[in-house]
Amino acid sequence: MIYLDSAATTPMRTEALEAYVQTAGTAYGNTHSLHDAGSEAAQYVTSCRKLWGQMLGVRKEGIYFTGNASEGNQLAIRSLLRGRPAACRKIVTTKLEHASVLVTLHELEKEGYRIDYVPVDRFGVIDLEQFQQAVDNETALVVMQLVNSEVGAVQPVEECVRIAGQWNIPVHSDVVQGFGKMAVNVGELGVASAVCSAHKIGGPKGVGIVSIDPSVHWESVYEGTTHQQGFRAGTVDVPGIVAATIAAKYALAEQPQAFDKARALQQYLIAQLPEGMLLMGDPDTKSPFIQGLVLPHVEGQWMMLACNRQNIAISTGTACKIGSGEAMSAMSAIGLESDVARKFVRVSFHAGTTESEVDSFLDVVKESLNQFSSVT
Known part of the structure; x- marks a missing residue:
């Protein structure tokens, strides 16, 4: 073939596959269990969280693992919105976002949010002047993908963050098609949250990586959830997270x-x-x-x-x-x-x-x- x-997806790297098998055979404990097996599994996740923080240029305390990047986009957007003032009911974005984002925005529109789609040129790049006009004190969130999935257009996310910052508006960015392929430093972009995907860089399917700036206020979508500081419910996939981390290290090196x-x-x-x-x-x-x-x-x-x-x-x-x-x-x-x-x-x-x-x-x-x- x-x-x-x-x-769409990549085959797993040999190193990532080997890491998955080895971890699945040794770190099989539940990270929330208090016995030694659980503690060992939790240590694996802690180490991976630290490495992802380094690779993305962000604080490790803001790293969360999800079932995929689509879920990561949805949780990050909704968590940030729950932390915003009730009077802010507008979201600024483009129509070139990933399907997981567009579906979420359609749902939010039904829930009373106004979605303002900034026009793009024939190359798929946003009009910064119109973007600047779109953001105001009623804006709850800016959602701006770094690299478009269809044509590869790269958005000026860092400039969008600067403009949105004048109104103290957080920016969420899907960097799935950029991380591991282009020079991407989430910390330098300055976004409030970002999402990566393991299977786009030779890791396993079923692992999304979310970075949320710990200095930005967000609230859990799942009330009462204790896993991952309440960001996502459910037991984490330790072998998948380890394999994703190994794949990311190789992708960045290459x-x-x-x-x-x-x-x-x-x-x-x-x-x-x-x-x-x-x-x-x-x-x-x-x-x-x-x-x-x-x-x-x-x-x-x-x-x-x-x-x-x-x-x-x-x-x-x-x-x-x-x-x-x-x-x-x-x-x-x-x-x-x-x-x-x-x-x-x-x-x-x-x-x-x-x-x-x-x-x-x-x-x-x-x-x-x-x-x-x-x-x-």
């Missing part, structure tokens, strides 16, 4: 080289694109790991299936959005008409992606273009 869908390789692959892809095939986003500023492409002739779903028949994995957008219409919403936000947006596909790179694999994908595209031309 030629795997060009790493923005990050500069992986980024340069992804940038070179992006340039190679652009140079080889067939006539009429468009790259979405600004190649000079977006994440080189994510390549959103618009086909000139067929719908993305058709191309995805054609590639799959050739043992090539690509996608038609964020896996969490497939079937929900949100991918189409994202394309609409950057100015694509619905008939054009349906011709969208996404290929995404990982550290092992090669030029020959990119060639194989483009060969399928070129063959379909030739077939289309002969028919028309």
Whole structure:
């Protein structure tokens, strides 16, 4: 299988898998149990929390582990909102957020919050002037993803934090597609909360990592919960957390080289694109790991299936959005008409992606273009 869908998930690193198996066999205690087995398991989690604090550039006291990044987004947003003044009922964001965020925002709108979606340009980057106009003393929270999942647009989160800070408004950022791939320091971004995902960087599925600045007031969504200071209910997955931490350490160590390789692959892809095939986003500023492409002739779903028949994995957008219409919403936000947006596909790179694999994908595209031309 030629795997060009790493923005959806990545295979577990050997080191992470080995760490999972070893930890599962030794640290099997419940971290809330008072006996030695529980204490040993708790120590593993404490050590991982410290390492994540170092890797993200934040205080370890603000690190929490969830069942996935989607849950992390939902809990962080709702926990921060519960800590805000009752008079603040507006949330400022964009329509390019991850599905887990957009679903939460739709729910909050039904609960009486006003959602203000800041426009983005054709590259998927927000208009900072309109963002500045959107935030005011009624704003409860700013939600701003660092790297978009469809086209790889990188938002000026640090500048958003500066603007929001003039009103003492906390900012939540989903950094899932950035951490381990780009140089990301959550502490330097200055956000109140951020979310990472283990399975995007060679860790296990089922582990999300949340950072909440301990100096920012938040309140638990689950009243009476004692796990993780009340942030999330339930026994933590110790082997998963250890494996996620090991994967993150390797991803960060390889990050500069992986980024340069992804940038070179992006340039190679652009140079080889067939006539009429468009790259979405600004190649000079977006994440080189994510390549959103618009086909000139067929719908993305058709191309995805054609590639799959050739043992090539690509996608038609964020896996969490497939079937929900949100991918189409994202394309609409950057100015694509619905008939054009349906011709969208996404290929995404990982550290092992090669030029020959990119060639194989483009060969399928070129063959379909030739077939289309002969028919028309």
